[in-house]
């Protein structure tokens with residue numbers, strides 16, 4: 001799909017002149033959001049721990065006529081997050097949108113859980129959202145405008161056996177989303193969460209591989225079983241999550257804030 005063909009090919013949403021920070025944008029859902037937003041005219045700031053991946057995505061966007069900057073960032077490090085926001089302001093001059101997408105998972109029977117690995121998931125999925133939102137809000141409040149979208153999970157609503165750190169962090173992100181939405185509603189900022197069901201990404205491959213081992217199945221068999229048991233008998237796609245994120249940052253979604261929206265193909269209703 002060509003870049004900068006306006007009106008935007010998706011839902012006629014024009015993000016020209018806007019700057020979006022997307023964490024964990026090197027692959028999976030974050031990459032798809034970055035490509036979609038860039039196609040709709042936004043400058044995208046790609047922040048992730050893996051520099052190779054975000055550099056490649058940024059080149060893809062810039063080579064196609066879009067605008068992208070990649071900034072190596074560990075979202076669990078508040079100093080690194082502060083530096084990333086400084087670079088975004090220096091290079092792009094403003095921050096209109098934050099997509100808190102970076103995420104991690106740890107599959108283990110709770111009794112056997114490693115404390116450090118459990119805490120690391122909370123650090124990435126919750127503290128990372130806290131650090132990035134806190135740092136970005138300073139600019140959004142001054143601008144009296146902004147859109148924040150947190151990629152939570154249906155696991156935060158219904159739980160996930162053998163994945164308690166993940167489900168706990170994602171539930172916390174929903175509480176955080178609602179709290180911040182209330183805090184900043186009067187200054188024109190919206191904050192929402194998207195709760196996807198399973199997609200076929202690297203994160204899922206790890207999670208399903210670890211779960212599959214517990215039940216004598218391969219990651220693929222485990223995932224196929226989940227898909228065929230779901231009401232729509234399929235997995236969710238990154239494009240669906242990017243499409244909803246795009247709508248939530250658009251002017252049409254001005255009145256939507258403090259929501260946690262499921263994209264689950266009916267698996268969670």
Ligand SMILES: NC(=O)c1ccc[n+]([C@@H]2O[C@H](COP(=O)([O-])OP(=O)(O)OC[C@H]3O[C@@H](n4cnc5c(N)ncnc54)[C@H](O)[C@@H]3O)[C@@H](O)[C@H]2O)c1
Nearest residue numbers: 024028029048049074075101102103153196198199201203
């Ligand atoms: N894949 C699914 O089925 C699914 C379902 C529900 C929710 N989610 C959520 O969607 C988001 C994206 O997931 P995905 O499936 O694309 O996963 P992914 O593993 O493909 O991508 C996650 C990205 O986060 C980055 N990241 C991890 N730790 C980081 C850190 N400390 N600092 C900066 N970046 C870091 C990784 O480098 C990677 O680029 C996650 O928050 C995940 O929990 C995924």
